[in-house]
Amino acid sequence: MNAPTKARMRRKADRPGEILEAAFEEFAKHGYAATRLEDVAKRVGVTKGTIYFYFETKERVFDEMIRHVSRPIFDEVTSFVAALEGPFGVRLRALLDFLFRFIAEERVGREVMRFLIAEGARFPDLVERHHREFLVPFLERLREMIAAGIKAGEFRATPALRYPELIFSPALLLNVWWLLFDDRHQIDVKMFIDAQFDLLMDGLSMGGLESEPKRLSAKLPRSGRSKA
Amino acid sequence: MNAPTKARMRRKADRPGEILEAAFEEFAKHGYAATRLEDVAKRVGVTKGTIYFYFETKERVFDEMIRHVSRPIFDEVTSFVAALEGPFGVRLRALLDFLFRFIAEERVGREVMRFLIAEGARFPDLVERHHREFLVPFLERLREMIAAGIKAGEFRATPALRYPELIFSPALLLNVWWLLFDDRHQIDVKMFIDAQFDLLMDGLSMGGLESEPKRLSAKLPRSGRSKA
């Protein structure tokens, strides 16, 4: 780490990117205030000065780090949502799978949530940006899907139409669960999604006495993810 | 203003309590690392030294602050859950109302969640304690209630039985929403709970062709909160 010194391994193509990724790790581990830029530098294999060559302040490093790690998510969410097709139940399930993957299972999505919650007061713009560019569009897509499902006669006209957040919330719970317990008290994601989907579709209450009330959901493909 | 300041002379006999409450405010606003014990002291109207008379370190102040503000919640949750009665749908609704109040609407509950998420890495015991003493018992109570509801024929036997967290998750969403947006992008809590309850009970899908599938939920009392 402090090898023969002098080894200025320069022109490493994407120093800023490397720095931001190292910053992600350090900020995720210690939080904004307790992170030392020196440790970020050490992780990249450069010195403090190098970071200041690329970024004006620690705040700037943090801000750009969030942009850096968020962009791929933003992009993928956008294109995924645009590409949804098929029956609405199927679409919904696909959306849930996707959502869980990005917001709960992927470390970046999880930690971004931690950053927003923990450092939101210091970086209010960041929070607003995520609301505007990520949350609002996503919820709107959800709402449209539900509305279309209702029109198509697949879904009930529920007040949930006003609160697509409700559909979103189990994924958030998993996200927070992970943030809190990491790998202690693990939850089986696949089973959790299945359970949400079942509950979401048919609810808790005994729906009368009919023989085949659960048809629709029963036919749906379960979460395609096999590894979890 | 800094005359013989008699207001300060009250010698509340509860200096430690005062300090912990001031600490709550400061830690909530700035996070652990960025909070200055001096500001906590100033808020109480004493000097830093006084804090060190009662608490050994800053970490200790934080830890005891969490205990201090959590205890009333712990207690109330315990006794509330023990006192639930009546039809299970009604109990569930009551539990939801309660949950929302403590985890989302009350500032203390909200901020404790922020502390756990933001500082969990630094205070792992804290997180474990909340898991053990708050979350697990609460989820267990939820599960028992659902199980009893199923036994009583009121509820379907859903896989949600394994994941009572699902029922808990909208409250968490509201909690996080508040942590992120404070009073920007407000959500109407009463309508939100109603929506959750409706969805939770009857689900999204058109439940076959039966004539009266939604009876139960229709009869349930709506949220008792009148102001929202």
Add this chain to the structure above:
Amino acid sequence: MNAPTKARMRRKADRPGEILEAAFEEFAKHGYAATRLEDVAKRVGVTKGTIYFYFETKERVFDEMIRHVSRPIFDEVTSFVAALEGPFGVRLRALLDFLFRFIAEERVGREVMRFLIAEGARFPDLVERHHREFLVPFLERLREMIAAGIKAGEFRATPALRYPELIFSPALLLNVWWLLFDDRHQIDVKMFIDAQFDLLMDGLSMGGLESEPKRLSAKLPRSGRSKA
């Protein structure tokens, strides 16, 4: 200097004053930017932190240091000028003696001038304050004295009445001389003042052929200072 450590020699009555005097020495030696507050602290026998206990920033230390060392001069100038009496030639001579003492011979006066010249761009208020509170009143007193001398028939009505700075300028020269050369290329202050006074009174040109044109100045007491 780094003795047995722990010797917190506290309550030293006038810590702020001590710090400002140490600061004067360090700033005088190195200039504002090149002075290390740590060296100031070392000079007092405390640590950096102590300085920040009393002063918010380095700029503040500098600013207050100037006030601290300037005040006695301001005060003495004010009271001295107010107390002048006697024939105007005598008064003028006394004023010159006084002026030289404060602006040129005394180290503080000299160094304050250096600070104003060297750091004026960074501390414009400082410069304005000295202009307003020191320079303007002093020049005004000078002017009044000359005007009174003219009225009394002792002085010629010269255009110098508009520029009392002219009378002031040799003292400034000595000041700057000292700032530049310290004790190299020394000038004998007493002789210098005598020379100024002679020149000031009677000028360079041969004043006609009269036998006793220089009476007045010839009778004046020479500078009373004997040590220089």
Add this chain to the structure above:
Amino acid sequence: MNAPTKARMRRKADRPGEILEAAFEEFAKHGYAATRLEDVAKRVGVTKGTIYFYFETKERVFDEMIRHVSRPIFDEVTSFVAALEGPFGVRLRALLDFLFRFIAEERVGREVMRFLIAEGARFPDLVERHHREFLVPFLERLREMIAAGIKAGEFRATPALRYPELIFSPALLLNVWWLLFDDRHQIDVKMFIDAQFDLLMDGLSMGGLESEPKRLSAKLPRSGRSKA
């Protein structure tokens, strides 16, 4: 703005000179310690590295900058003084005019004085060089002129003969005035010189009762500068 920037391609052949002139501006504005070589470079339109190609250290840049801007003054002073002719009163007046121009009115002369005062401790050689090459010769010329004037019967034999600095001092005052106040509290240079000349020639005191004591100075040409 940062297109192929052709303006920069002029390859002035005098990069060092450009750098030194940029350095003059930056050092004049911020002082030695607070000047960043990077800003000097930016002013020239090159990078820091380029400066280090021509100069070994920052101190070297400063030192050579002073030489660079002083040389023209040195040269002009030398040749001007050598060329003086005519009655001594006229010569004196011409010398004063010249002096004021170089030491007070011209920015370079003024700022060099600031450098000497502010950074003399760090660059003692600089100060000595100016003393030896500029101040001493100039004062010597002044002294010779006065001595010759006395011999010629134009001037009185005053002790000022020992201190030609006295004649120099109003110009210094104007210089310092400018350094301190820039364009605040302006002084009319022409009137100031006239006043000095009047005072210098005939002094303050009522010169006996003679009828025509002021002949000489009255006939002298006033400052040749017409605009002031």
Add this chain to the structure above:
DNA sequence: AATGAATGAGGATTCATTCAT
């Protein structure tokens, strides 16, 4: 109990300087 003065380790930031290209 409480204060106020003091400490000193620690971290953000700056910038003269280096050097491979």
Add this chain to the structure above:
DNA sequence: AATGAATGAATCCTCATTCAT
């Protein structure tokens, strides 16, 4: 000749912690 990337020592400032009173 000139650049751009990198270094690392230096310095300001902060703040948890200590302790005599």
